[in-house]
Amino acid sequence: MMSPMSELRPRWLSEEERAAWLALLSTTTLLPGALEGPLQQAAKLSLFDYNVLAMLSEASSRTLPMSELAARTSASLSRLSHVVKKLQGRGLVERATHADDARVTAATITAVGAELIRDLAPLHVETVRGLVFDQLDRRDVADLARIGRKIVRGMDAGHWILRTPAP
Amino acid sequence: MMSPMSELRPRWLSEEERAAWLALLSTTTLLPGALEGPLQQAAKLSLFDYNVLAMLSEASSRTLPMSELAARTSASLSRLSHVVKKLQGRGLVERATHADDARVTAATITAVGAELIRDLAPLHVETVRGLVFDQLDRRDVADLARIGRKIVRGMDAGHWILRTPAP
DNA sequence: TATCTTTAGTTGTAGCTTCAAGTAAAAATC
DNA sequence: GATTTTTACTTGAAGCTACAACTAAAGATA
Incomplete structure (x- = not known):
């Protein structure tokens, strides 16, 4: 069910998309382990x-x-x-x-x-703050919620986190 | 090395932070499996x-x-x-x-x-588009790159993806 | 009411990830 | 130049996850 190659749906990603993709992939790869370390130790x-x-x-x-x-x-x-x-x-x-x-x-x-x-x-809250929220400003936090919810919605429109309306 | 509870560094997360946190956690949990499915099958x-x-x-x-x-x-x-x-x-x-x-x-x-x-x-590109970029507009993509790079930088300031300057 | 289907969860197993420990070569120190 | 330390991996085992197959109860259908 693949669409044909075209300018409207190019084969690979734009420069902006690639930057976002690599950042997302690295985050999903690294973050769980970083969050788990302190819990595992403690x-x-x-x-x-x-x-x-x-x-x-x-x-x-x-x-x-x-x-x-x-x-x-x-x-x-x-x-x-x-x-x-x-x-x-x-x-x-x-x-x-x-x-x-x-x-x-x-x-x-x-x-x-x-x-x-x-x-x-x-x-655990300190770990989350240190790894995530200390790195972000207020605008980033709002953007992250908005983007994350969109991605989750694409995978599971009825996901639990979407029951709570966006803040 | 934990900071004492205070208004400046509250014990739990604000409403906005919690929404962002749940969205990020759900994304990191669900996305890898969703990306892998087609590769595993094919x-x-x-x-x-x-x-x-x-x-x-x-x-x-x-x-x-x-x-x-x-x-x-x-x-x-x-x-x-x-x-x-x-x-x-x-x-x-x-x-x-x-x-x-x-x-x-x-x-x-x-x-x-x-x-x-x-x-x-x-x-694979179609999977990535379908799960991520089809859900996002141009502003989201720029925001995602910016936020993802910040989170990665917090975990590993010399990470490979940071060698390329932000677009 | 007997059968069929769906829902809710469990289990066995293969394969993947992490952690700790080990090897061997190169670099630093003495 | 001999020892020590660091770097760059490799390995074995324990634990976690995904997948397929299974059980059993509830609901639907006939």
């Missing part, structure tokens, strides 16, 4: 582990169905299932079958897990 | 495999030292070494010890590898 948690726990700790009643948790962490159900199993083994979350619909598993953060996230949050 | 190549081969094919004499290739793909030498070994096993690259400095290994794309990338490039 608590042997991956960035994804942290996000799973953070999403649960922010949820009302500290519980979410696996599907909803997968949506909020942009993960497949398979990936999430493996990780929640691991976190359960560490005593940070629990799993329970939903009463009304036995297909649904609800994950709940434990007191230990909640305490861990509470203790880790300041460190 | 040629059993990961996105990183593709980038390695693409960087080699763009290099003069189709050869780069492992360190330079690692820099251009934002990868660790370890990661690159494993992947180049695999690609060598598939006949897509070759490795040779540098004559002047025996510590240096130079990776070279083979004719087969170069042909593969040439054939795959239009597909």
Whole structure:
């Protein structure tokens, strides 16, 4: 389903597009590891582990169905299932079958897990600030939100982050 | 080395920062998989495999030292070494010890590898356009380049993409 | 109400990434 | 010129992710 080569849809990218593309690719390659380092050191948690726990700790009643948790962490159900199993083994979350619909598993953060996230949050916020927001001015932050949401929308028009209107 | 809580450096993020943060995190989580799908289907190549081969094919004499290739793909030498070994096993690259400095290994794309990338490039460009640039207007593209370069600069001030001046 | 389809999640496995440790050559220091 | 340090990788193993196949419950259809 490829369009033919034409001036309107050129084969490669313009100079501006290439600069943006390389910057985006480098960012997506480097940022996760840079964000994870401190979490790994402090608590042997991956960035994804942290996000799973953070999403649960922010949820009302500290519980979410696996599907909803997968949506909020942009993960497949398979990936999430493996990780929640691991976190359960560490005593940070629990799993329970939903009463009304036995297909649904609800994950709940434990007191230990909640305490861990509470203790880790300041460190993680500092990492995020240091790597991202300290590098950007106010206009950049607004632009980043706008652009990021557009890219996410292109991949998943119903993505969780789009439920909240743009600020 | 954490700063104390204060109004100047608040504990969590502002509403604008949170929107930008969630958009960035979702993008870095979803985009690599979305970019990789077509490459995986068409040629059993990961996105990183593709980038390695693409960087080699763009290099003069189709050869780069492992360190330079690692820099251009934002990868660790370890990661690159494993992947180049695999690609060598598939006949897509070759490795040779540098004559002047025996510590240096130079990776070279083979004719087969170069042909593969040439054939795959239009597909990949279409994927990149569809996922990224079709979602953005001209201003977004300029903003993305500017913001991405700032974030990369914060992680690695000497990063390869910064050698090229901003357009 | 029996069957079919869809939804929600789990599991096994292959392959990829990271980390720590190791090798060997070159450069620096003594 | 002998030792030490640094540079440029390579390697093995542990853990993570993606994919395909599977289970089981709920909803739809007949």
